[in-house]
Amino acid sequence: QKEVEQNSGPLSVPEGAIASLNCTYSDRGSQSFFWYRQYSGKSPELIMFIYSNGDKEDGRFTAQLNKASQYVSLLIRDSQPSDSATYLCAVAKNAGNMLTFGGGTRLMVKP
């Protein structure tokens, strides 16, 4: 069964703190890894993607990938109340193939 697992949360952090979101996947053939943000009633919005083991930074966001452990994470530094949303992890095997989404982690950033 090809699955992407996330803790549903909610994960509550104070404003200014680091939020750490985690995701595990079961298909070792997965090649591409994505983090999307979804506000309630809205469509997923791409935050960042990562293809290689290690860290990738983009502004306040850092994605971390460990293919051996089948684990991908997203760190959000200096969390803001506007970051409060559901964060979706998604994986794909090859370019052009489908994305398999996790159930999402709900993040709440408290002022």
Added chain:
Amino acid sequence: EPEVTQTPSHQVTQMGQEVILRCVPISNHLYFYWYRQILGQKVEFLVSFYNNEISEKSEIFDDQFSVERPDGSNFTLKIRSTKLEDSAMYFCASSEYGLGANVLTFGAGSRLTVL
């Protein structure tokens, strides 16, 4: 910024009726997708479309579903005979060819309510 446009934003239909959901992908994108999200559940892949044919489809995408690119800009999802369980938000997405092929841009979604 280029965007994926979906219509209608909300459609209410009776069980057994046919529904067509429409999408205008980003103009230079070559891959097109439909996903759906039942309220409170995961985003689920339905179908991907490339070079005027289906490239991959999920188990959800049965004979009741079809997709079409009737002209150079529109991409449609048809549900022939809707069921109650088809009630969901349907997202169209598109992506560029090549390394960025999986970097999907989603439309705002079409909410389908089947009564």
